Amino acid sequence: MKLCEFLECEKGMLFVVSGPSGTGKGTICKKVIENIGADISVSMTTRKPRDGEIDGKDYFFVTEEEFVQTIKDKGFLEHANVFGNRYGTPKANILEKLNSGKDVILEIDVQGAVQIKETFPEAVLIFALPPTMKELRRRIIKRGTETKQKINERLAKSIDEVKFINRYDYAVINANLEIAVSEVESILIAEHLRLKSDINKIITKYEEEC
Amino acid sequence: MKLCEFLECEKGMLFVVSGPSGTGKGTICKKVIENIGADISVSMTTRKPRDGEIDGKDYFFVTEEEFVQTIKDKGFLEHANVFGNRYGTPKANILEKLNSGKDVILEIDVQGAVQIKETFPEAVLIFALPPTMKELRRRIIKRGTETKQKINERLAKSIDEVKFINRYDYAVINANLEIAVSEVESILIAEHLRLKSDINKIITKYEEEC
Numbered sequence: 001m002k003l004c005e006f007l008e009c010e011k012g013m014l015f016v017v018s019g020p021s022g023t024g025k026g027t028i029c030k031k032v033i034e035n036i037g038a039d040i041s042v043s044m045t046t047r048k049p050r051d052g053e054i055d056g057k058d059y060f061f062v063t064e065e066e067f068v069q070t071i072k073d074k075g076f077l078e079h080a081n082v083f084g085n086r087y088g089t090p091k092a093n094i095l096e097k098l099n100s101g102k103d104v105i106l107e108i109d110v111q112g113a114v115q116i117k118e119t120f121p122e123a124v125l126i127f128a129l130p131p132t133m134k135e136l137r138r139r140i141i142k143r144g145t146e147t148k149q150k151i152n153e154r155l156a157k158s159i160d161e162v163k164f165i166n167r168y169d170y171a172v173i174n175a176n177l178e179i180a181v182s183e184v185e186s187i188l189i190a191e192h193l194r195l196k197s198d199i200n201k202i203i204t205k206y207e208e209e210c
Numbered sequence: 211m212k213l214c215e216f217l218e219c220e221k222g223m224l225f226v227v228s229g230p231s232g233t234g235k236g237t238i239c240k241k242v243i244e245n246i247g248a249d250i251s252v253s254m255t256t257r258k259p260r261d262g263e264i265d266g267k268d269y270f271f272v273t274e275e276e277f278v279q280t281i282k283d284k285g286f287l288e289h290a291n292v293f294g295n296r297y298g299t300p301k302a303n304i305l306e307k308l309n310s311g312k313d314v315i316l317e318i319d320v321q322g323a324v325q326i327k328e329t330f331p332e333a334v335l336i337f338a339l340p341p342t343m344k345e346l347r348r349r350i351i352k353r354g355t356e357t358k359q360k361i362n363e364r365l366a367k368s369i370d371e372v373k374f375i376n377r378y379d380y381a382v383i384n385a386n387l388e389i390a391v392s393e394v395e396s397i398l399i400a401e402h403l404r405l406k407s408d409i410n411k412i413i414t415k416y417e418e419e420c
Contacts, residue, residue, distance in 0.1 A: 001341075001383040127405075129412070131211075133419040162416050170403045171412065173211040183403055190400035193380045193393055195337075202339070202381065206372050209343040 002192040007201050010101040012039075013191060014094070014120055017105060017184070018113045019128030020158030022139040024174045028128060029107045031181040036188065038103040041094050044070065047085035050145060060090075078108065078115035083153070087112065103188065110164040117167060124191050125168040126184060131175040133158070212402040217411050220311040222249075223401060224304070224330055227315060227394070228323045229338030230368035232349040234384045238338060239317045241391040246398065248313040251304050254280065257295035260355060270300075288318065288325035293363070297322065313398065320374040327377060334401050335378040336394060341385040343368070 004011060015038075019025045033040050044060040046067050055061045062070075067086050070076060079088030089106060097104050106116070116123050130136035136158060140151050165171060170187050174180040214221060225248075229235045243250050254270040256277050265271045272280075277296050280286060289298030299316060307314050316326070326333050340346035346368060350361050375381060380397050384390040 001385055001389065003381060003383075006339075006341075006383050129216075131216075133416055159413075159416055162413055165405065165412055166409045168405055170400065171213060171405055172403055173213075173216050175211055179211065183399060186396035186399035187403060189393060189396035190380065193382055193397060195375065195378055195381055199376045202375055203372055206343055206369055 003195070003198055003202075004101075004192065007198055007205070009198075010099070012098040012100070012102040012104060013188075014098060014116070014123040015103065015105045015126060015188060015191075016113045016116055016123055017107050017126045017128055018110050018161070018164075018168075019174075020130065020136060020161050021154055022136045022143070022158075023128040023130045024139070024177060024180070025107055025128040027177060028172070028174065028180050028184055029105050031177070032184050032188070033105060035181070036103075036185055038105050038188070039097045041089055041097075041104055041106050043108065044076075044088045044090060045085060047087075077119065078112040080109055080111040080115075082109050082111075083157075089116075110161045110167075114164065114167050122196075124170070124187070126187060127162075127165050127168040127171045128180070129162070129171055129173050130158075131173055135175075213405070213408055213412075214311075214402065217408055217415070219408075220309070222308040222310070222312040222314060223398075224308060224326070224333040225313065225315045225336060225398060225401075226323045226326055226333055227317050227336045227338055228320050228371070228374075228378075229384075230340065230346060230371050231364055232346045232353070232368075233338040233340045234349070234387060234390070235317055235338040237387060238382070238384065238390050238394055239315050241387070242394050242398070243315060245391070246313075246395060248315050248398070249307045251299055251307075251314055251316050253318065254286075254298045254300060255295060257297075287329065288322040290319055290321040290325075292319050292321075293367075299326075320371045320377075324374065324377050332406075334380070334397070336380045336382060336397060337372075337375050337378040338390070339372070339381055339383050340368075341383055345385075 017025050017029050029040060042060055044062055046062060046064050049061055071079060075091055076088040077091045077094060089108060094104050113125050117125055137155055140146060140154055172180050172183050227235050227239050252270055254272055256272060256274050259271055285301055286298040287301045287304060299318060304314050323335050327335055347365055350356060350364055382390050382393050
């Protein structure tokens with residue numbers, strides 16, 4: 001039983017999953033959300049859709065002008081520029097979900113995750129790692145959407161991203177998708193059992209019953 | 211994959227489960243150990259065995275003199291006096307198990323847990339709670355080994371024990387045994403994924419591979 005249920009509070013928790021592209025963080029998030037019914041937030045981006053990506057489901061695909069207007073309206077929880085494309089996390093519907101007691105899982109890059117942690121220190125940051133750099137290269141090549149130069153850029157960038165790991169709470173090694181998914185689920189369950197500011201409420205609850 | 215496996219270190223982790231008597235912490239520990247193959251430590255006590263309890267399995271049942279000698283030999287990780295009986299956790303075989311890479315789960319009282327956390331700050335403390343005080347009373351009465359006065363003493367003591375919860379990392383409400391067991395298992399998995407002092411090793415590992 002989640003401590004917040006036991007204490008009859010209604011707040012959901014915010015989880016952020018990041019990691020170099022090719023670590024499978026997107027797939028991990030989708031599976032976790034399917035399995036435990038958390039909510040994912042759809043990000044906004046100025047990059048072009050890849051094959052099969054659906055507007056409003058994978059991303060909100062917007063123009064540069066629309067993106068800049070949302071920044072001006074303070075509509076983002078975080079936003080960043082990655083490889084020349086802009087990505088942002090719309091604020092309003094996340095706060096609404098958390099306030100209604102739903103957990104939210106965000107899949108965002110390291111810059112965004114650090115911004116979130118500054119605004120929401122109670123957010124839990126999970127870093128998805130590839131088992132090896134060699135495996136990461138293999139996965140990026142397999143995706144087949146990148147030129148050789150882009151692949152090398154991405155691998156160099158991966159190392160820079162891993163250096164942000166000291167800002168994260170957990171690391172999950174995606175050597176086996178099923179295990180990585182169940183590990184993220186364990187983190188979600190455990191975080192709901194962690195003792196934080198709710199300690200005094202627990203003592204009061206038992207004293208009143210006695 | 212546990213971070214310690216990924217980083218090829220060999221240290222097990224120490225988990226401590228406490229809670230008022232009647233919360234089912236003993237059963238939770240046994241089930242977790244069965245399911246995930248952690249190691250339990252057998253405590254030493256001066257109290258008399260209950261029906262069905264086996265010396266060397268449930269406890270090492272010793273005399274007052276033997277217990278005092280072990281204290282003098284600095285053979286305990288912690289020891290305490292609970293309801294006039296002494297309980298202690300033998301040190302040597304726990305350190306041996308941890309050094310061989312095995313996790314150890316200790317079921318000990320709040321006084322002992324606090325001593326452990328002081329000696330081993332990296333120990334993870336889990337507090338098992340009954341769903342309500344009424345349910346706790348029902349469970350203690352059901353056990354049938356206590357007089358009415360002893361039951362009331364235990365319930366009063368429970369409140370004092372719950373006040374130690376601020377020294378603990380997690381709380382598990384034992385309303386349903388199966389769920390409580392899987393929650394403790396999630397805590398064990400998550401703690402093996404928490405980023406601690408191993409952060410720089412992760413960065414170095416990827417840089418070397420790149």
